[in-house]
Amino acid sequence: MNNIVFIIMDSCRLDSFMNANTPNIDRIGKVEKRYSYASWTAPSHYAFTMGMLPHASPTEIYASEVYKEEFALWTERTGSKELAFRDFLPELSLPKVLSNLGYETIARVSMPVLNQYTLINQHFDDYKLMDNHNNFAGMVEEIEFDEHIPKYYFLNLGETHYPYMLEGDDLPRISGVHGVFKSLGGSKPKNTASSDHFFDSAQMKMLHDQQVTCVEYIDGYVGKIMDKAPEDTYFIVTADHGELFGENGYFGHGPIMHEKCFEVPFVEGRLG
Ligand SMILES: [Zn+2]
Numbered sequence: 575m576n577n578i579v580f581i582i583m584d585s586c587r588l589d590s591f592m593n594a595n596t597p598n599i600d601r602i603g604k605v606e607k608r609y610s611y612a613s614w615t616a617p618s619h620y621a622f623t624m625g626m627l628p629h630a631s632p633t634e635i636y637a638s639e640v641y642k643e644e645f646a647l648w649t650e651r652t653g654s655k656e657l658a659f660r661d662f663l664p665e666l667s668l669p670k671v672l673s674n675l676g677y678e679t680i681a682r683v684s685m686p687v688l689n690q691y692t693l694i695n696q697h698f699d700d701y702k703l704m705d706n707h708n709n710f711a712g713m714v715e716e717i718e719f720d721e722h723i724p725k726y727y728f729l730n731l732g733e734t735h736y737p738y739m740l741e742g743d744d745l746p747r748i749s750g751v752h753g754v755f756k757s758l759g760g761s762k763p764k765n766t767a768s769s770d771h772f773f774d775s776a777q778m779k780m781l782h783d784q785q786v787t788c789v790e791y792i793d794g795y796v797g798k799i800m801d802k803a804p805e806d807t808y809f810i811v812t813a814d815h816g817e818l819f820g821e822n823g824y825f826g827h828g829p830i831m832h833e834k835c836f837e838v839p840f841v842e843g844r845l846g
Pocket residue numbers: 584585614615616814815
């Protein structure tokens with residue numbers, strides 16, 4: 575069976591990904607435009623843990639058929655010929671299904687809203703909220719593959735989430751956008767803009783550009799996983815939702831009804 579590495583770049587907007595130079599992720603295949611099932615982190619990750627990946631919004635087809643086709647794809651992703659939709663019942667849990675197939679299921683998450691006390695943690699063998707928001711490097715360092723036990727790595731990355739910080743960066747933060755769950759984890763903001771001030775267009779552009787920089791940084795570490803990964807490793811790289819950078823007066827994601835909040839990059843496959 576294939577090892578599976580499922581990487582979710584939190585809040586990574588489609589055009590931020592497309593504008594980034596990503597030689598490692600490009601090895602997986604052609605990046606597609608897909609749509610997230612939700613506009614924010616928790617429900618979007620819940621869909622992932624059901625085994626449902628961002629959709630292509632196909633027309634003239636019943637939703638039930640789309641779901642059926644999606645579940646059938648796990649046969650190819652795992653390389654297990656015995657896998658069928660009935661194996662997802664009744665829990666509708668991908669980590670449970672993979673565990674039944676003999677996988678060791680490991681989750682590393684960056685967003686406190688996905689902490690280990692939430693439902694998302696169900697059925698994983700090993701689940702951890704990282705000590706800070708932007709430690710993909712730490713996740714990568716821990717990753718190990720085993721000749722005998724197939725591994726499922728489910729990785730939620732915070733680098734692409736506001737404030738798009740990499741080590742040494744010092745960007746402004748606004749309370750309310752990111753502050754609700756910060757007491758559960760993550761570092762204290764170094765400087766905090768007040769919530770009655772909204773970013774101007776120059777700041778929006780700077781933040782958007784910074785998200786592109788974060789994608790390029792992530793790509794470097796995806797390359798390090800690829801260096802360790804055996805040939806039979808199946809990669810999925812996507813985002814849980816997009817991000818708004820000033821369009822129609824919006825910033826961020828969540829309670830926003832806008833196409834840019836749902837568009838996400840999506841690529842999957844084995845290394846070419
Ligand atoms: Zn998110």
